[in-house]
Amino acid sequence: MSYVPSTPAERQEMLRAVGAEDFKALYRDVPQEVLLDRPLDLPEGMSELEMSRRMSEMAAKNRLFPTVLRGAGAYDHYIPAVVRSIPAKEEFLTAYTPYQAEMSQGVLQSIFEYQTMICELTGMDVSNASVYDGATAAAEAAAMCRDRRRRVTLISAAAHPDTLGTVRTYCYGTGDELRIVPMKDGKTDIEALRAMLTPEVASFYVQQPNFYGQLEDAEALGALVHEAGALYVMGCNPISLGILKTPRDCGADVAVGEGQPLGMPLGFGGPFLGFMATTTKNMRKLPGRIVGETVDSRGERAYVLSLQAREQHIRREKASSNICSNEALCALTAAVYLATVGPEGLAEAARQCMAKAHYLCRKLCGIEGVELVYTGEYFHEFVTTLPRRDEVLKALEDAGILGGLPMEEGVLWCATEKQSREELDRAVAIVKEVLAG
């Protein structure tokens, strides 16, 4: 299969026109000794049908679970059909970054609308166009909070392990110190945080709800951080923000999060979407692309990439991040999702996530030997003990149910609006049956 349209005769004609005898002549600057003198060790090209068979065979080797009770950073929500079809439109799909505003108003306006929606969700003033995912958003937030005096980053041990790993790596890059605030009963240890908020601390990151599903006392944490003169970064689940207090109302200076729940499939972990918003005060420290409103030469409203003086192509090594455009189509997906569900639909999805998780938890904990590990308020994830864990999870999988994530403390379960009561009852019955056997 080749996507080159020109025919052999046309290629010859073009070679003649550029004064080259053959293709080899075009590579005359390449030293002879490094030219690859053998065919690539790859299979022969395939027709479209053969290739699609080959890829479908690989897809068939994966096992799909109609019921997913596992979250831990990737959430199985209902994706409305229109949210799948709009980002697949060929123009949205095949455009580049909107450098030429006169040809890209559709992309620019969709990002401007996305930015507004993220501000509305988080209560913050300014959103960027996206970063790679929730983990990198946390790392970029930590970087934007540092100044010459305050270089140390604090992060809660109850954050997602991949967020911890990513923030640690970004800190290793710049050579800045990361300190982990320990956990107590499944939540950030607030007394430990108090003691760790020394004058060199630039920011503290907490995830709400945290990796264990627990709802942190986010306002109290924020108040402590501000008392110490540091900045407060919150990592949020966007669905939960349909009903949960906004990061702004909790005192956050930067709100970030993983946008995948807003209409993106699980996709073995990507593409996902990092969202990132801050206050007007910190606007010019925000990394990444930002779209702004202006007027065109005819005085009409128009949109452009704005505040570019922050970015790498202007500042080069003085830029605070190397990030360019990244997940635009995912941001579009999130915007279409939010426009489709609306304020009431988002709140309803959040209420149902919470209701189903609490239902599942009640039923599971009614089984002998299954107990809630962390007993604080939670949204749609919780940890239980689970005797004969591997056996139970396998029995669930055999019945088409991906159970919770096995972890040191037991199992981290998740429920969303997508599961019916029957599905949850069925899962509970299997757990009961295995443990009774």
Added chain:
Amino acid sequence: MKLIFEKSVKGRHCDLLPKCDVDLVELPESLRRETAPALPELSEVDVARHYTELNHRVHGVNCGFYPLGSCTMKYNPRIDEDMASLPGFAGVHPLAPAYAVEGCREVLDTAARYLCELTGMQGMTFQPAAGAHGEFTGVLLIKQYHDKRGDVKRRKIIVPDSAHGTNPATAAMCGFEVVNIPSAPNGCVDLEALKAVLGEDTAGLMLTNPNTVGIFDENILEITRLVHEAGGLCYYDGANLNAIMGVVRPGDMGFDCVHMNLHKTFATPHGGGGPGACAVGCKDFLCEFLPASALMEGPGHIQVRSFAGNFLVVVRALSYLLSLGREGIPEAAQNAVLNANYLMRRIQGSFDLAFDRVCMHEFVLDLSRFKKETGVSALDVAKSLIDYGMHPPTMYFPLIVHEALMLEPTETESKETLDWAADIFRALYELGYTDPETMHEAPHHAQIGRPDEVRAARNPILRWQKPEGCHG
């Protein structure tokens, strides 16, 4: 056109979910949201029409010629989208048990094997989500390598002044001091300038070859040898790999690690600015430093994002690799180079070439003489192209050429498209001398006239605000 918020009507909605079939649970008041977010309230037809209208105001590769230099805007095969949408890929939880994700592993392993073969590397990761993210990953390999050896004096990364801005920004994010070296008059590395900065403090060199002016650096073996002799490592920025894939390999040129933009070279769509995906490859001795997910693979590695990266983009790239196969890959590269040379020679005689010699997959026009003679700038020419339905080339890059326009036609354009484009360039060249005013004011038939970017930066309006006195 109206913003989506301006189309909102209180009480409109889409019916998506059944009524909750279990008891609702109240959040404690201290955790409850006080006011609902002002998201638009719309019916499904409102949403569909709004985004269809926006989509009409987007120029994609499928709309027409897109010769945006350094961006490799080749055609994105539609079948690759279908492959990424297969439920067997799209529906897989990243933390499902190993036996349930064998197909995903096969995709990653196969793509890794093919890309290792293409680049002459031995290890590969797909965790980075974009090109700049891959640069960050690659330079962290270099940093870990020196750190592990206790070679702490190596604090400097060398970057040519023709490099993309992400190169120096990446080196800075990795804690290195950036040493910019001037390019030789032909746009290639100035060997004497390189020798002058190499030393015991050299951590590495970041280089793209072909370089940002579209020329293959014929001294490449000497360059990598010099860096290695000084104890540094060589990083290959794969931005321009499309010119040489299957023809010559970065590993054979002496590079130790490399990044590839799957959304450029391997035809996955750009999506209006992402999601892309990046593969970072390295030689054997750097494999131990590759990133991994703490949750999927356990601790002990660096990690640049969650899970395994933008997996569904890798599915598209592997579909493309399988389609092209062993002969199709060099064929694509060769035709990308042929198309660039053909377009360059067809334009020659009007606008000046920055470098009058054989080019790789892209070339740069230098409009400084034209501007001096007509007053018409590279920007004016770019904006004039929009009226013909052509996406403008990259403007004012690389920085070492003044009034630069950089064109990369890619291999998926036909001869008649290139002829058409060249004729337009030649016509605009003439127009500059006869009617420069028209060009200063271009575009004339676009979605908008030229936007006031200064106003946007001075008076930032970055979100829609509900008009005063409007409730609901």
